[in-house]
Amino acid sequence: MIRILYCTDFLMSGGVERQITELVTRLDRTRFEPHLICLYGPKAGRSLHFLSRIEAANVPVHLLDLGWSAKDKLRGWQALARLTWQIRPHIFHAVNYHSNLLSRLARPLMPPRLKLIGAVRTEYTTKQLRYEQLSWRLCATIVYNSPHLQRQLTEQAKVPMSRVLMIPNGVDIERFSQNPQPDLRQTIAPDARRVLVMPGRITRQKSQHLLAQAIGLLKERQQLPTNLRVILVGEHEDAAIQAEIDSAIERHQLQDVIHQFGQTDCPEAYYHAGDVTVLASLWEGMPNVALESLAAGRPVIISEAANAAGVIVQNETGWVVKTGDVESLTETLHDVLHLPDSALVAMQHSCLHRAADFSMARMVNTYESLYSRLIL
Template structure:
């Protein structure tokens, strides 16, 4: 049964603020999270984990996504709390996007949600506008990383920035996964400083801290236990620039032919990557592992992890590597420096500077003592706010703050 709540008195509202009729559950707050697609990635895993772990005594938490994600089966375990919006998809398609907007608006109205919380760019724009049109009292958005970046053509970037600016006007709070995400959003004119709350993406560190029999894990995965292993975990899409990883592997192999490389993930760039491996004669050096469910084992069995991204929010693999005590060699983008410090737990480089990254990998592979110091630095760099339990707790606290600040009981 739902008890009526009233918004704050008119004289306490900001000038020009739209009045919305507000409802909330008597015992539990109804929350709906929305994400474009449940592909295998940090934003998707964190969204699902939030839905699964928000306290059931306080929340009735639902999830909506577009179809076709590798995590769909996990979402189906939510039962009736999971819904698919058939037209919600990443590519821009006007008729399909209008259909997705109408689907979301209908689902929000029938669900009578107190909070809608969106994730990812497409779901973030359509979901927030649909939530406002459906009269949802509180609207949140998590920026896991902005959909606009310097590498885009100017008209495309301008369009994406404009969409985020419009959406921010109907957003109560923007959750940013890093300080850099806040800075980049404000610099682009997205939202006001008071709208932002920084809550880092989190992981469960425990699987990465288990005792490691490196030789056994490598043998089980088909790697030579006696050869060094360097790993990149990423979706094979332009954002992650995985072809740079193949270039790095070729440069390292020319100096250290005994090093082996693992690329875990899949995506649209797989065919060009396979062609690059063949062209560089790296068939006995680089293995494409596809999507894996044993990432903790893979990272614990690695000497180094690498990430060649052109833009990010806060890379999940950084946190996984720190939890496992594995040094990181990566690009210096967005929230990366908030987790990786040069010479302490890894090294960061300008995006695209694969020669420098490869040279640093070579130096570390030739310097076991230096690599050991970085491993210790990685372990000691772990912060509590990288823990998934802290992340969910902060989201819970944010919801409670906004609910108590907006609603009054009658």
């Protein structure tokens, strides 16, 4: 039995958190014994959206509930060292940025035979890459989820190819291909001919305000279909971005067009309620929203930065727009919103076919093979 201690920054309703939840709850429990540390929670203003699901799978969870101060980071560093001696894992798997940083700082205090797995799941800043360059030797392997991140690691952080491994994100195709709430569209967008869905936490990274501004421009130019509805779904995190969304809605009188809903345990219902998904992120690793939308058979309007992994193919599974460019998004929206229904229906097969490349079972099996190789 291989004991694995995972460490994640958060368990809020986010893409990284969904991936780690799927992984720890799907492991073969006859071969692997998962435990999980979560660094941040209510004290840092973060929800614990996935906690109940992980605990329901009988995975022990250690919530440190750190704040943002240097003293909290010191407490976290000490806790990681203490818990590795208490749990005695064969593998410590750090999932995201702070968990990577603290686990590498604590590595000299951990059991010497423990194998440390690092992870890079999104684009790093120059400072973060410098930390990676200084600390990669402490890791047995560093996992990344997209080809463009491999270039960052090997070319900029100077990590040897022998120490990195690509494991793309997975999507639960069986789950997202089914529509659990067929009446949701009529409930949230009654009689709409076109419905755009934009899932994701309200943050600068996701930049939902760009969609609101683009819809406003269409209305200003008298190009906005009267029977359009735009659905934003996600946890409110950044008050400044929310203010920009509200400002665009107020300025262009879009109260009847744009509707917001909070975090959900059933994102697949919203994908199926829509015709097209929008992802305007300023940066992404492997975009979970795009994978989930494809599995639901829905094409994606996506920014170049969000599509750095090349998940969406232009005019086959969606449309790529310039990052942070409201005009580019506006022009693409105009074209997409005036497509005939038959064109969107024809894209569904391509979306489903592309989603099959990212099955959750394949992702979990690849991680299980990695764990076995490191120990056996």
